[in-house]
Amino acid sequence: xxxxxxxxxxxxxxxxxxxxxxxxxxxxxxxxxxxxxxxxxxxxxxxxxxxxxxxxxxxxxxxxxxxxxxxxxxxxxxxxxxxxxxxxxxxxxxxxxxxxxxxxxxxxxxxxxxxxxxxxxxxxxxxxxxxxxxxxxxxxxxxxxxxxxxxxxxxxxxxxxxxxxxxxxxxxxxxxxxxxxxxxxxxxxxxxxxxxxxxxx
Numbered sequence: 001x002x003x004x005x006x007x008x009x010x011x012x013x014x015x016x017x018x019x020x021x022x023x024x025x026x027x028x029x030x031x032x033x034x035x036x037x038x039x040x041x042x043x044x045x046x047x048x049x050x051x052x053x054x055x056x057x058x059x060x061x062x063x064x065x066x067x068x069x070x071x072x073x074x075x076x077x078x079x080x081x082x083x084x085x086x087x088x089x090x091x092x093x094x095x096x097x098x099x100x101x102x103x104x105x106x107x108x109x110x111x112x113x114x115x116x117x118x119x120x121x122x123x124x125x126x127x128x129x130x131x132x133x134x135x136x137x138x139x140x141x142x143x144x145x146x147x148x149x150x151x152x153x154x155x156x157x158x159x160x161x162x163x164x165x166x167x168x169x170x171x172x173x174x175x176x177x178x179x180x181x182x183x184x185x186x187x188x189x190x191x192x193x194x195x196x197x198x199x200x201x
Contacts, residue, residue, distance in 0.1 A: 006128040018198040019057050023188045033111025042125045047099030051086040054098035063176035073167040097127040106153045115148035
């Protein structure tokens, strides 16, 4: 089952981007420095600040294929420094993060250094794997960061709380329940059939 889920999500990555752009046409899903060298796609995507919508659409795909899962909102910091992040876990033990690359961005890069080549070309555009595999991936990315820049980026060093399972927001991720509606989505303000069509074809 886990291999099926991983193949499902990775093989439909471009469809996820297509639906995300329908939902949020003004959002830039790609790293600006990478776009200096490559056309928008898997090797430029970081999904910065779009964990909510991409998780929302991924949750729909999982439900459409009868895959039990939960969607989580994690919060970090406080006051004006409060940040949050949305990710997914499956009942089969997978962690799914549709925008994990955004946490490993390093502004010391020109966009095409060996570190970014590793992050954007070797690593998958979205993470689908066990929590232990994610920990191993983080350590591997950290090693590459140190190797290229000589020291670990402080923002990467402080990563720890974005994958806590603080608040279960699965009931709010109810696009699957709307799938037979021909109405306008109440918050995204796009036609529901147009929104989900790329995800089911």
